[in-house]
Amino acid sequence: MSDVRRPIKAALLQVHSVVGLVLALLWAVVGLTGATMAFEDEIEASLNSQMMRVEASAPRRLTPDELVARLQAAGDFGKVSAVTMSSDPSAAAHIRFARSDGGTRPSSVYVDPYNGHLLGTPRGEDFFATVRKLHRWLLLPGDGNGVGRKITGSAAICLIVMLISGLVLRWPHRARSVKMWLKPNLGLRGRGLHGSLHAVIGTWVLPVYLVMTLTGLWYSFEWYKAGANWLLTRPQATAAAQPKPPRGTTIAESKGEARADAKAEATPLVFDHVWSAFLQQENNDYGRALLTLPAGAGTAVRVRSWARDSSLESVRDEFRIDAVTGRVISSDRYADKRFGERVLAGVLDIHRGAILGWPGKLVFMLAAAMMPLFVVTGILLYLSRRRHRRLAPPSVASLVPGE
Template sequence: MKQLFGKLHLWLGLASGLVVLIVAGTGILLVFEDELDEWANHDFYFVTVPQNAQRLPMDSLVHAAAAFNPALKLTRIYAETQAPDHSVVIMAKKGKMQTWNIAVDPYTGKVIKARNQSKTFFGFVLDLHRRLCMNEVGKAITGASCLIFVLMIITGLVLWWPKRWQVLKQRTRIAWSSNWKRLNWDLHAVGGFYVHLVLLAISLTGLTWAYPWFNNAIYLMADGKPMKKNEAPVNKISQPVEAGFYESLYQQTNNKLPYKGRVTMLFPEKENQSVTVNKMNREASVNNVVDALYFEKGTGRLLKENLFKNYSTGNKIRRMIYPIHTGRLYGWPTQILALIAAIVAFSLPITGLNIYLMGRKKRKARAAKAPEKVVAMQEESAAV
């Protein structure tokens, strides 16, 4: 059984090694994407707060972003509550492929900067991580490699498992002072063992974006029924949007949900749809806890609320998929754990290839000696 799993582990590794190397390498950068992006682009995310200054109404910021480039279609607003030094970021689309982020100073109403996300450093890294910069073809390749990696973690654990408990100490310790071959094996086998649960969690959650059937399986197992798309309700009264509308939604949301968090307003795709306002709870014990409110477009009347505490089990699990995958579930501690796991995952194709090449060289040496041994035995037999 171990020989079978060994061959399966080997050939799956050779087939997916390069993709795993790219995905794990980009994953190392993405673990602290938000922190690194804010550090590198401080002027985009942060503003100077004037003394005794009042924040402008949200509508003024929307008008400033719309006037910046009329070719861009505004899609959503991001605003951090209880964070006066943060800019308000407004997302926009240009065609089907281009996504822009426009940072607006909430005190002056001026556009700080607009950037095409696909042309930013982390936009490129994310595209490489998800699609290898090859659109749907790349997405299919990374999805298949993610599934293969799950199988490799399982087969790797079987190969690591000691035959006798007496050698357990050897299988759980890296011999740093040993020769290069032994150290390489330890880094691959022992290092992989220590992070295999974290890597399994990251890989399984990654399958959610790769395969719809896996995503639906979460809801089927948790709720006993397929995923139901949550759409914004239809407006009951048709009324044009007047000045102060978005500021009214912002104020109502913070009054209804008074905790510290990020408010996201989604511009409706259809004229008869209500406006969706989400608020991420920064005070929750885990990341990505979001409550949703739906306001009638024009009147600003609250039509519906969808609070996290009332989510189905399937929806709650699905909400946790992203923070588990990125390591943000419990903040810095789990991010550091995810970073270590990503570094080990990046090393596995390299150390695994070294093990294969060393084993191949050894097998060739044995094969070369075998004919000489046979000839020697034949000569000895003839002499006798």
Template sequence: MKKKNKPSFFKKLVSTVHLWVGLVVGLVFVLVAASGAVLSFEDELEPVIYPEFYFAKDGSNTNALLPIKNLLESAKQHSEDKKIARIVLTKDLGKGGNVLFVTAGSRLERSFIGVNPYNGKVQNVIKPGRNLFTWMEEFHRKLIMGKIGKTITGICCIAYILIILTGIILWWPKNKNILKQRTKIKWDASAKRLNWDFHAVGGIYSAPLLMLMCLTGITWSYPIFKSDDDIKFNTNSHKISAQTYEMLSQEYYLKARNENVTIGLPDKKKDYVNVSIGKDDFYYHPETSALLRDASYEKISINSQIKSWMKPLHTGSAFGFIGKLIYFLVTLIGVSLPITGFTIWFGKKKKKKPNTYKKAIA
């Protein structure tokens, strides 16, 4: 009977790193990845969960949209004295969709107000901390622990990259026969073998996308790609004039759109109006409505262009609905890997534990 070759020092080191780093960050990664899986379909699920916020109850068959300034005044009455920071014109506006208003503040301090653009009535108000996806995003990015949580998730991303790399080294087959075993699941095997297959086979197939998710996720914790310099126009204008409201209406509000348009309003510190459409941004003078800066994708720096791709690549939205679905499935595999890995380790530890009862009666 042939003796099994003992693993090399390098393989032992890689195995130890893979095991203990996985045990330390495994639970955090399961929670972060599970919340990320839900966030993959935020755009599709949020209108279903909050239909009154997104869609008008009546008047959706008319093209008579009320002036955007009137809708803003209605929203202010339900903002609890908070400044309205953003106006969101959804792609469904003009086809039954509401105009959405977001108050200033950190993620869990914001209120979300849906106003019927046909009669000006506030249809739904989602109070701070009550929006499922806002709460989920805060958990996903910061574990609801502020800067400390942001640091933890950043470290978790880096640690998981190490886990993926060491996992690939441990998985790497010596010959073609082993390669066949490690690229397919043996469904009629024992529970122990099935668990190993789910971990090894699922891990290797999901590794490229999990690596991409971790690399892009790091950009939110650490400023790897710096955007252009802070935007300063020194207009000393902090209120929108009737002229600018008219421009916003003609250019964005009354026009059909294929994607959401977000209008950032000026405040005490911000002396411009910014309009975001996908990867394009435009900056306007609050009083004169003059275009201060065209920051559309083609005109920004390469650094900023790269950064603009980080979220779409992180969520899968860069590849459309099919891409998001694939990301969702891969994320579920990612959630399972620390669990199946722990099961493998615990089984080996239990097996190595000496049988003290047999020794006692020997």
């Protein structure tokens, strides 16, 4: 190694080691929780398969308001916040509830769409909700508005530094050797084996970790989200990409929103006007629809619609419909999005590898589950270097013998 590169690598190794030791446990927690959620939908579907399927017992299915009314007549479940309806005649309806005054959210329920009969509370929902909070904001107070969100975002930035510095530190003399890059030397023992596993497996998962961190930052920092919007859509495209009012909307109708809001203060919001308008917009051609009441003041209900053959969360149409008048305030159809807008809409699917189907989710899950391996081998390598420095003059050695 040249005299110029030696001090640079020594400093880089010091940064790599210190940052790794400080954030090792946090990365392990985020990695393991991410791996746990990789197949959340499939696990919950398996655990609740009987609850989620029904047999047609009437000529027609109940409307969302009829379902809510029958459910509330059966017991005090809390204020309904969202209803999921499906075009599949054998699929149960899913109802979610708003947070209580104490900040807790009651468990959701499945109901029979033909008679409103309560089918039960889905198993695994509370577990995955806790895992998700741990993954996103470490169960710290404030949830998404607290400090936990900033901590995980900062840890993601530090992980990018670790990935780049690790790649530089392990750059082999024979850089074009595929074997040197991708094949761990399992014949080694002790520090050599730890270094080989740390470096080679780190090279395997480096592209996946980069995708995870770059998309994960979207959920941590508003400045990052704004920058991504500017980069992928540009300001003029961003303005054009805002949900557009449907044809026929007039200025008078826009002014009528204030009157509708005032009326809604005295009248609880309902779903049926929204449901009728949505069916008209989609011409009854939908696979699944999620109707969500506004969290605060206002009468605009958000409706997300997925096609029957859709397997991705991001491939959906979205509408805002007035719950009092049934007027469509805005519509945002996936088919009308540009490439950059589709990328932004699919950040979550990219983050968990779902954009590549179940093989992608499996690869991302395994990569996330390997995070503790780097924690353990990294700590062992650090302790080994400490012992070595007490016995010999300090020197910069390659992470993998022979490189």
